[in-house]
Amino acid sequence: MESRAPHAVAGDGSPTRDALLDAAEELFAAHGYAAVGMRELVARAGVNLSAVKYHFGSKRELYLETVRRAMQRRESMEVWAALEPRPSTVDAAAKALVLFVRGLFVMMRARSELSACARLMLHEAMDPSDALEDVVVSFTRPNVEALAGVIAVLRPGADRQELELDARSVLGQALHYLLLRPIVERSAGLSLSESGTSREIADHIATFSLRGLRVSEAVVGRALAADGPKKNPIAAGEGAPASHEAPMGDPDRMEGSR
Amino acid sequence: MESRAPHAVAGDGSPTRDALLDAAEELFAAHGYAAVGMRELVARAGVNLSAVKYHFGSKRELYLETVRRAMQRRESMEVWAALEPRPSTVDAAAKALVLFVRGLFVMMRARSELSACARLMLHEAMDPSDALEDVVVSFTRPNVEALAGVIAVLRPGADRQELELDARSVLGQALHYLLLRPIVERSAGLSLSESGTSREIADHIATFSLRGLRVSEAVVGRALAADGPKKNPIAAGEGAPASHEAPMGDPDRMEGSR
DNA sequence: ACCCAGGTCAAACATACGTTTGACCGAGAG
DNA sequence: CTCTCGGTCAAACGTATGTTTGACCTGGGT
Structure with a gap:
């Protein structure tokens, strides 16, 4: 029946x-x-x-x-790959964090599966149901744990809870743009579909977070210069207007266009 | 008719x-x-x-x-009052930011009007309707502008857009806990209704943000010691267990010593 | 006395919902 | 051929939705 x-x-x-x-x-x-x-x-x-x-x-x-x-599609999303092989040096970890945040904004600009995951997650968070458990164990938890793993390299002395709070601070900033996108776009003049704008925001979050993690300015500067040749990394100069279309550089190839 | x-x-x-x-x-x-x-x-x-x-x-x-x-009830919520009289010194601004973040978590712990506002806002953000405009102009915008005003004191050289990004970075961290509360509580072991836990989180966000804003460690330490007498400010010491029920100082005066 | 506006009430309205039914089709097995 | 089975289809099921109706009560005005 x-x-x-x-x-x-x-x-x-x-x-x-x-x-x-x-x-x-x-x-x-x-x-x-x-x-x-x-x-x-x-x-x-x-x-x-x-x-x-x-x-x-x-x-x-x-x-x-x-x-x-x-x-469950989380595992096949390229964004998290930037965190996967847990870096060994502070420089590598900082670079991974920068690439990760940039990757988040690249995906969000493309209206990809990430948005769907995040929105489903949020709906579950606001009105929990049986699906909440799945969301937590196969999406939320792995994400903060992966990010906490990277941050652990940047903050050798921190315990688990401290690392978790750090990870959530980073994720929270990005989530804010991902989830409140219509409000942010209408409130500020920003348009998150422009590659220049989203890149600026991503880099702002990355530097803000690295400083929040007490990473030295030298490391921050080096991490931001990850993909371009050198290009003045810090200071609020308007990012290159329209030159780079593929903000992610090294870790794995990010071309997920479909 | x-x-x-x-x-x-x-x-x-x-x-x-x-x-x-x-x-x-x-x-x-x-x-x-x-x-x-x-x-x-x-x-x-x-x-x-x-x-x-x-x-x-x-x-x-x-x-x-x-x-x-x-x-419109925003104006009568005490949380934002911590930002209202734009502080003049860096110390006062840092202190205001700390009290503001703490106030957010106190309100969220009490399941107050703030939650309702935030949730209504989020629902509008995820599925915009005619009400979005109201949300933006009478809630979102004033909030980031008030916070940006305080941050402007901490970062003298920054332009408007940079201040806005900074403000959103701070708000984003707090929003993350407010909106994803069920997920966060199930994912970590945290319980946001405990005053000790929410206080720890608030202080973490405050210090993370102040460092992200390149505020000197001395100022950070002083700002965190705002309400208590002096009490070792940094390093995740367990906050006072149950003594303070009203972490917000008087709205106008933010020297909370009592 | 009458009237009327302000406000509440149970009942009915038409539609939209999630779900169920039973007929139908094509292909593989005997 | 017949029989069955995975799968699709239009139509109907019962209920719940947002909305509307018209009766009803109350308290002041004249």
Whole structure:
């Protein structure tokens, strides 16, 4: 009667199922669970209304599976790769932090999966449900732990809790732009889709954070000069207007355009 | 026919109207516009369903008026008073920033109006509507401008945009805890309702931010010792366990010694 | 006395919701 | 061919939504 459907099968299933999940991710992330109607959802997915019952059983389980899938995609997002091989020197760690923050803003500029993950996470945070656990264990926690790992190199004496607070301070600054984007853009004159602006913001967050972590100015300067040849790194000079289109340099290639 | 109702009359109206607005603020802030049903709302308010039509005209206009009222209450919230009389010395500015951040966490610990404002703001940011403008002009903008004014004292050479980014870096850290509270609490072991914990977090954000603003360590130390007699300011010493119930000094005078 | 505006109430309104049903189609097995 | 099974489809299900209606009560004005 009801456990006949393939429900939460792991492997990628039919195209119908995937279309459903894609549309669900897009809409749930944009407007939240309650604000999305199934008819609108299946219309966007291009499938029949009954498909959701067949493949998932109910709207709620579609949502849960959507969140699960989105959160698990974290591991394949290139941004976190900048933190992955835990750096050994202070210089490397500072550089990793800079690249990480820049990567966040590159992804957010591209309206990518990161936005969907973050928005799903936020909706869950504001109105928690069964999906919260998934969000925490497979998204939030790994992120702050990875970042804390890098920060640990920068602050040798700190204990776990202190590192966690540091990591959250860095993430909080970036999250602020990611989640409150419409407000920030309307409030300030900024437009986060311009590469120059988002780059400036990213670098501001990076330097602000490195200083907050008591990293020496020399290291900060070196870390900011990571990708360009040398280019006066510090001081509020307007960043190069439109020359660099791929702000991430070394760690792995960041070309995720799709 | 429809503009007969008193709609958006300014002065405080009937108790019915106020009960409606109170319940609306609570529910809309908690679950968002779409997730709240009128019947649930009027039940919580203890009034008849038709009252919303009579006093506001529709659910949408009830919501708009709710947001407007919540955002305008900003001026009467004591937290921002810590920033109001723009300090003249670096020490006073640093102290103001510390007290401000601490005040934020005190309010958030009390589940106060601040949470409602912030949550309404966030819902608007994630799914913008006509109310976004109100949120920006009467809440977001004044806040970052007030904070930027204080920061301007700490960073004499900075231009407007730089000050704005600094202000957002500070606010972003605090917002992160306010908005993602359920996630943070489940992810870390923290409990933000404990005064000791929230005080530690607030002080961490304050010091992190002051260092991010290149404030000298001496000033940082002095600013953190604002309310207590002197008490080893830095180094994560356990804050006073349960002695201070009102971490904010008097609104005008920020020398909190009492 | 009458009237009328301010305000509340239960009931009905039309629509939209999530869910369910039963028919239908194509392909593989016997 | 027949039978079954994975999968899709339009239509209907019952309920919950936001909104509207018209009766009703109350208190002052004249």
